[in-house]
Every structure is written in C-alpha cells, then in structure tokens.
Amino acid sequence: MNSPRWLDADEQRAWRAYLRMQGRLTARLNRQLQADSGLSLADYDVLVHLTDREEGRLRPYELQRDLQWEQSRLSHQLTRMQRRGLVRREECVDDGRGAYVVITEQGRRAITAAAPGHVETVRRLFFDGLTREQVTALERLTADVLDRLG
Amino acid sequence: MNSPRWLDADEQRAWRAYLRMQGRLTARLNRQLQADSGLSLADYDVLVHLTDREEGRLRPYELQRDLQWEQSRLSHQLTRMQRRGLVRREECVDDGRGAYVVITEQGRRAITAAAPGHVETVRRLFFDGLTREQVTALERLTADVLDRLG
DNA sequence: GCCATGTAGATGATGTGTCATCTACTGGTG
DNA sequence: CACCAGTAGATGACACATCATCTACATGGC
Numbered sequence: 439m440n441s442p443r444w445l446d447a448d449e450q451r452a453w454r455a456y457l458r459m460q461g462r463l464t465a466r467l468n469r470q471l472q473a474d475s476g477l478s479l480a481d482y483d484v485l486v487h488l489t490d491r492e493e494g495r496l497r498p499y500e501l502q503r504d505l506q507w508e509q510s511r512l513s514h515q516l517t518r519m520q521r522r523g524l525v526r527r528e529e530c531v532d533d534g535r536g537a538y539v540v541i542t543e544q545g546r547r548a549i550t551a552a553a554p555g556h557v558e559t560v561r562r563l564f565f566d567g568l569t570r571e572q573v574t575a576l577e578r579l580t581a582d583v584l585d586r587l588g
Numbered sequence: 589m590n591s592p593r594w595l596d597a598d599e600q601r602a603w604r605a606y607l608r609m610q611g612r613l614t615a616r617l618n619r620q621l622q623a624d625s626g627l628s629l630a631d632y633d634v635l636v637h638l639t640d641r642e643e644g645r646l647r648p649y650e651l652q653r654d655l656q657w658e659q660s661r662l663s664h665q666l667t668r669m670q671r672r673g674l675v676r677r678e679e680c681v682d683d684g685r686g687a688y689v690v691i692t693e694q695g696r697r698a699i700t701a702a703a704p705g706h707v708e709t710v711r712r713l714f715f716d717g718l719t720r721e722q723v724t725a726l727e728r729l730t731a732d733v734l735d736r737l738g
Numbered sequence: 739g740c741c742a743t744g745t746a747g748a749t750g751a752t753g754t755g756t757c758a759t760c761t762a763c764t765g766g767t768g
Numbered sequence: 769c770a771c772c773a774g775t776a777g778a779t780g781a782c783a784c785a786t787c788a789t790c791t792a793c794a795t796g797g798c
Contacts, residue, residue, distance in 0.1 A: 444707055448720070448727065450723075453725040455731055458656065467754095480784075499747085506612060507610065509748095510785085513747060514786095515737070517748080530746090534746095535792060536793090544760075564736075567735065575725050576729060577605055578606035580606050581605055583714055584609050587613065587616065593771070630755095649777085658755075658757090659776085659777075660779080661779095663779080665755090667778080684762075684763050685764070
C-alpha cells in the first residue's frame with residue numbers, strides 16, 4: 439500500500455459532503471420514523487419486503503438476498519420484531535432446515551400507518567431540493583458505484 | 589398527513605439504489621478499515637479531526653460541532669477510544685465543566701497506518717468508477733440536500 | 739446406506755448509536 | 769451575594785450490527 443493515490447480537492451469536498459449528508463439524512467429519517475410510528479428503518483425495510491408478496495411471507499434467505507444484509511443481522515432483527523409482534527416465524531415443510539417469516543396483522547397496521555409519513559419525509563428532505571436531472575444523475579451514479587461493489 | 593405525495597418511478601429507483609449503495613459502501617469501508625487497522629469509521633473520523641489540530645487536542649463540544657454527532661454518541665465513543673488507548677481525556681483549566689480530548693501516540697500511529705489503505709479503498713470502490721462530471725454533480729447534490737437539512 | 743460437504747438459520751459476545759436523565763460548573767440578573 | 773437559566777459532559781438502558789460459532793437438515797459421491 440505504498441504511495442496511495444490521495445483524493446484531490448474536488449473529490450475530497452464531494453466525499454466529505456457525501457458522508458455528512460448521509461449521516462444526517464439517515465439520522466433524520468430514523469428519528470422521524472421512530473417518533474411517528476415506533477418503527478426503525480430496519481423494521482420498515484423488512485416490513486416493506488414482506489408486504490411486497492401478497493402472501494406476506496418469505497424465507498429468511500430470500501429476505502437476506504433482497505436486503506443484502508448479513509445473515510445474523512437479519513436473524514437478530516427478526517427475533518426483535520417477533521418479540522414486538524410485527525412478524526411471526528413459521529416452520530417450512532419443504533425444507534426441514536428452513537423457516538418462513540410472516541407479517542402479522544399488527545405488522546401490517548404498523549407499516550400502513552408509517553409509510554405516508556416516511557415517504558413524505560424522504561420527499562421533503564431529499565427530493566424536493568433536487569431537479570429531475572439531479573435525480574437521474576444520482577440514479578446513474580449509484581448504479582455505477584453498485585456495479586463496482588460487485 | 590393525508591394523500592402523501594408518493595415517489596414516482598424515477599425517484600423510487602434512485603432512492604432504492606441510493607439506499608442500497610450507501611449500505612453496502614459503508615459496510616465495505618468499515619470492514620476494510622476494521623480488518624486492516626482495527627479502527628472503525630467512527631474512530632477514524634475522530635482521529636482525523638484530532639490530527640487536524642497540530643496540538644492534537646480539542647474540546648469535545650468542538651468535535652461534536654465538526655462531526656455533527658449527538659453529544660452522547662461522542663461521549664460514549666471517546667470513552668471506548670480512551671479504553672483502547674487511542675485518546676486521553678484531560679481537564680480543562682479555563683472551564684471547570686469542560687475537558688480536552690487528546691490524541692495519544694498510539695492513536696497517531698493508528699491513524700497514520702490506517703489512512704493510506706482507507707483512502708485507497710474509497711478511491712477504488714467509489715471514485716474510480718465515476719467521471720469528473722459525476723463527482724462535481726455529486727458535490728452539488730449533496731450540498732443542496734445538506735442545505736435543506738438545515 | 740454412509741459420509742463429506744454445503745446450506746438455512748439461531749445465538750452469545752462485544753462494539754456502536756440513541757434517548758432520557760444526571761451532575762457540575764458558568765454567567766447573567768435581582 | 770443569591771438565584772437560576774444555560775452549557776459541558778457523563779452515564780445507564782436499550783436497540784442495532786458484526787463476528788465467530790453452533791445446530792440441524794440436504795445432497796451428492798462412493
């Protein structure tokens with residue numbers, strides 16, 4: 439790792455601003471969601487993915503693949519959500535090792551109640567300040583970076 | 589919060605990609621830093637700010653202002669870093685309530701050792717895939733969003 | 739059928755972030 | 769001086785993330 443290629447002035451400004459933005463944005467979104475609906479962003483993501491299937495249930499490994507979370511993170515998260523009554527675990531008959539995660543009625547109510555305020559906050563804090571061109575440029579940029587992340 | 593303004597297709601794609609990118613990027617950076625130098629991103633940020641001052645010391649409230657962290661987050665972080673010998677706390681004579689955080693010799697060695705690999709990773713995972721125009725567009729976008737965040 | 743290897747998922751330890759709350763000192767006003 | 773609002777910082781409880789490790793079942797080769 440000799441002679442690292444340091445960031446130039448533009449890159450450094452962009453990087454610092456990016457880090458700062460993402461930290462503050464995440465904090466604000468988390469706070470709003472938590473305060474208004476008692477859900478964390480993690481809860482929200484899990485519930486969104488569950489409601490995307492009309493059966494409201496998934497195998498944990500599918501959820502893991504979709505969310506791109508660590509397996510144990512997901513497992514712990516589900517345990518906490520189960521304790522709070524947002525999801526339920528069910529046995530999987532096809533595969534003795536496996537399980538299903540099922541959204542509960544309470545989970546459905548929670549996500550239904552939380553979604554409008556959350557989306558509104560995302561819009562207000564993020565998209566309302568951007569032009570259409572910036573949005574498409576962002577889409578492009580994130581896709582490019584994601585490619586490199588493999 | 590009736591009739592929320594939902595995100596349109598472009599916005600939704602951009603938002604999902606952004607979330608995914610930031611999650612994966614942060615995870616990768618954290619892992620690299622942790623594996624190669626035993627520091628977390630949080631440690632790194634604190635140490636960078638300390639080395640920015642040639643005395644290598646700051647009042648916690650300055651650090652808080654610069655990093656824009658929650659006060660208690662910083663306090664816990666400093667406690668952990670102190671336990672690991674990266675920083676030291678000193679009394680502040682001017683203000684009886686206050687304190688100083690001082691980087692230790694070990695902290696200096698840690699940041700010096702960690703920086704090249706970290707910067708290299710940022711470059712490799714992020715900037716190497718982007719054009720100069722994308723970098724300046726990002727700088728602009730993050731600045732715009734930060735404005736709205738107040 | 740038996741074994742090796744792989745896959746699904748859970749768990750405990752530890753580090754990290756947030757909230758609520760606490761202590762102690764400062765500095766201005768009467 | 770006495771009081772009190774404000775500020776600097778620490779702390780305990782709890783949610784969250786990661787790592788290492790563990791159990792149990794699946795599956796393919798012999």
